[in-house]
Amino acid sequence: MAELTYRDAVAAGIAQEMERDPTVYFIGEDVAAAGGVFKATVGLLERFGPDRVRDTPISEEAIVGAAMGAAMTGLRPIVELMFSDFLATCWDIVANQIAKTRYMTNGQVAMPLVIRTANGAGSRFGAQHSQALENWAMAVPGLKVVAPTTPADVKGLIAAAVRDPDPVIVFEAKSLYAVKGEVPDGEHVEELGRAAVLRVGEDLTIAALGPMVPRAVEAAGRLAEEGVSAEVIDVRSLVPLDTATILDSVRRTSRLVTVEENPRLCGWGAELVSIVAEECFDDLDAAPIRITTPHVPVPAADALEDAAVPSVARIVETIRANLG
Amino acid sequence: MAELTYRDAVAAGIAQEMERDPTVYFIGEDVAAAGGVFKATVGLLERFGPDRVRDTPISEEAIVGAAMGAAMTGLRPIVELMFSDFLATCWDIVANQIAKTRYMTNGQVAMPLVIRTANGAGSRFGAQHSQALENWAMAVPGLKVVAPTTPADVKGLIAAAVRDPDPVIVFEAKSLYAVKGEVPDGEHVEELGRAAVLRVGEDLTIAALGPMVPRAVEAAGRLAEEGVSAEVIDVRSLVPLDTATILDSVRRTSRLVTVEENPRLCGWGAELVSIVAEECFDDLDAAPIRITTPHVPVPAADALEDAAVPSVARIVETIRANLG
Amino acid sequence: MGDTSTRERRSEAGDIDMETRLAMYRSIVEIRTFEKRAYDLFLQNLVKGTSHLSLGMEAIAAGFGTAMRADDYTFCTYRGHAHTLARGVPMTPVMAELLGREGGLMAGKGGSMHLTSVEHGVMGSYAIVGAHLPIAVGAAWSAQARGSGQVAVCFFGDGATNIGAFHEALNLGAVWRLPVVFVCENNLYMEYTPIRSVTAVPNPAADRASAYGLEPIIVDGNDPDAVYEVAVRTIDRARSGQGPSLIEAVTYRHGGHSRADPGKYRPAEEIQSWMGRDPVPLYRARLSELGVADATLQDIDVEALRKVDEATEAAKASPPPPVDLVETDVWSDGSSTWRN
């Protein structure tokens, strides 16, 4: 086991796959010579050369479109979108082209590509560089969606995404790039579609994603001190969704709380609640609760941004109020 | 009362507002000389002239962006997106600019604009011209979202959208353009944020939107013959959402069924279920059920498209199975 | 518009051998016959959904289709029947797709706007204006990376030259010197609106070429020889590593934009004059002039009709797709499963 930062684990995951498979290419804005604006792709240009690691113009439609065309014709491209907010600038390519083409062609066309993107709040960048947009991608049939929270997961899920024959969007947590963690030595590949139970509990299930996961874990720790036993699930993969793990947990704890960084309406937590409500209604002892950013754009100032996104304190208080 | 088609009611709504307010302008692709590809804007060019009713290039970012800039500086523009699927081609302007600018500027900037767009399946146009995308818009803080189902509503909600000081997306139902209905004489304005109870019932509440509304009404009729009394709510407005009407109904019937044209994941019905589950859990007698298009792109062939989108038969059967 | 360059190309085209010419004649006649039948079937309510015909525009598909190597890539728009047939895709599955039948090229899942036959290099028909230009760039990038010598040819309308994806794709293709040929089929109209009324320059594609360091190329899109010549030149250039080209092929559609659009927004004299430039009789006359026996041409005409008749009957005989196809092939494992 080596200790790596989340950002170094990103580079390690890409490198592992480029080493293994010569059809893996990597493009994006400032990703090559500069090693990425988050320094998450340092060294790849030097290691794999300018044919396989390329800086692009600021042309999100062209670069994601190019990744699509390449995926259809024998490459396995990885394309970086510097911020997930920029998905909006190429949303037609992502949602109308990449996601639908296999289906529309009755399976003729392969689409093995990966879009990696820095997601979420915490950097005081304001409303156009801080969104948590996993639910945009989840809502589009034909996209797989993961959001790793640890260095090991980001390496392993990038590797899994590259190997997957379908298009995968990897939402990397901007606020976790500097976080360190153990990453298995040697080849490391995770599985798409598997949630992780991070803490076992009896009284309620907390399902969280991305940077909300460490907060949920911390909240569970505090609740434990008050005698409340919370199970914490890192959802990790929205599509495919590990409903088995989540339903199994809720059946045991009889309560569900989701912690979402996205603004409220149509978040992944709503989908989860609707699945749980439909499939284990009789097991529920209380109303499922969603803790989300309010339905507002992300404000810039540190005081405001911190108040907007679910905090450990808000998670603890909300759960406490609902148990009381 | 005059009988109008839905498409003529669209034109009537736009005309009513352009007549009343000289700052209302209308632009879009093929909307002027040709009267729109759905013939929903026939006569407007002749009546209001080429300064106020303009054909544009195929440049969705430019035309929706232009509407934004105009709204910020004293006009009240209406812009047509020929198909709602094309929202993806200007999603940055819609979701990152129009929706967030008032908030980011701490209220300095006004954004009174309307995006009208033809939405949904039924025309066998295939996956890139048939999507029901209300949930994309609902998920973005700062957008108001309505989906009228009758000629009276489309006229009245377009009028309300034009008068509203915030950006409103009007999802017009492609498959309902030819449907006729009574429209009040004289000025007609509806209110945003009001659901309509179309049928009173006791055993369950069906919440539906857009073209799913007439199907829900028909399904309720059939269920009535079997002795099941279903209340039918036309949700009409997703943002603002008339939770009062919906919660009130569910509190009385103790059961909720949503009928959504969108593919399953993160649909508006998930949001509704999560609200109902959280706020009237103890009133619920049974698990809330969502009836949606499966999580797939929309297929083209008539046999497939009809099988994909919720039908009257599917609504009846699903409810029957869940009551049984 | 573009008359000089057109005349230039015509004179060079003397070199085209007769086999190639006959192949092009066969191609335009097959497309013409197919498209007329598609229109009839639409009027009989057998073609479901929309359909965008290339009647009057056949020479572009035929010229390029004939010049392309078997493993080259075609990317086209919703107006893609012609380009699909021109790559040798059999008529029956194309016709069956228009009819929404199980025997369709995509078993009915795609419809007339999304014709695709990977086997024939037809990498898709795209219904969002401009979207496929970046995708074609990606296929060219892949060809370059794999050193396969393949070229991507990307067809689009005049209207597509005003959308952002056009600009991004042209720039990226040029910067990376990719083997991609961009072909603008300028038929003077978008849906119902004349392109000149919404474009800042008279030649919507050619006048943009210099913005990407490219040569402006205008060709008579109704002359198969002229199209062929420019196709060979630009495809060669691409294949030999000299990068992309942007071609504006000027043409005209005989009918409306789609479906039953009568195209009334177009002045009668304009239609008249373009009907006089109909590629099918003109090319037939040229071949006759060049000494091709009438019987040879007639055989081609008859054979085209026979193929279209056969395709029509086969398509009509094909059943509707089974409804469980709704939930297949979202993913590579054939399923649409999003959960466990």
Add this chain to the structure above:
Amino acid sequence: MGDTSTRERRSEAGDIDMETRLAMYRSIVEIRTFEKRAYDLFLQNLVKGTSHLSLGMEAIAAGFGTAMRADDYTFCTYRGHAHTLARGVPMTPVMAELLGREGGLMAGKGGSMHLTSVEHGVMGSYAIVGAHLPIAVGAAWSAQARGSGQVAVCFFGDGATNIGAFHEALNLGAVWRLPVVFVCENNLYMEYTPIRSVTAVPNPAADRASAYGLEPIIVDGNDPDAVYEVAVRTIDRARSGQGPSLIEAVTYRHGGHSRADPGKYRPAEEIQSWMGRDPVPLYRARLSELGVADATLQDIDVEALRKVDEATEAAKASPPPPVDLVETDVWSDGSSTWRN
């Protein structure tokens, strides 16, 4: 790049009166002093989030700011401190916004990338590359429709010339002959990547002008007089109904792209040579040459520093915004309510 046209402009600029010149000097000095302070405060960890400085690029904002009418519109990017100040927005709220304080221009909700002061015609700073070009087109359309005689001036970087919105906005602005002036601040780099390495033409804006029927205009972006002259000419043209212009103002940023980026990817000689073209000392020297007393210039320098000091203290003294601002002003009624 652009040296000839630059020299031309310089000679014409002899006509500018001294009052205007002193206003421009004051503007560049104020921006320079403000930006240096913003950098210091960033290093002290008082500027939260990111910030993109215009050090070295002040002449463009100053030249245009001076040429614009009070009710004209400015649209700029995340690199917008300079353009905001150049329109007369007071320093204190701008500084307080950078510090994320209640006294900020948007009470901290927007941050340094979204400076907006409608009162001063600053219609927003946009953080998505290229997005504001269509929006500026819309403001110009509105000005045309209302017959207000206002002009929209839209600033953007060299990198923005490769994004689709650039193309769409330029075309629409030209077709509708709108009163909009597009100003590309070509500082040779995007974030860390040289623009020449990803662009098909040497002059990313000027070489695209003809694609929209516009004249190519390149100006020395470090010479306030040259910028002013071209600003007056293009704004007049816009105001008199002759439509848009596209200007490429060539310049260089002294520091990195944003925050603590040291800008190491740039060759030392390049930086050296551009430091020799620093607009502040150069313009100061020109004014001296033209007979302006040193005391006058020094007064301006001192006054600028005083203002910046004052703004800094006032901004630091401002409290953080109250947290209930999180849920205000999504809607025009001041709320963020999405339900009843």
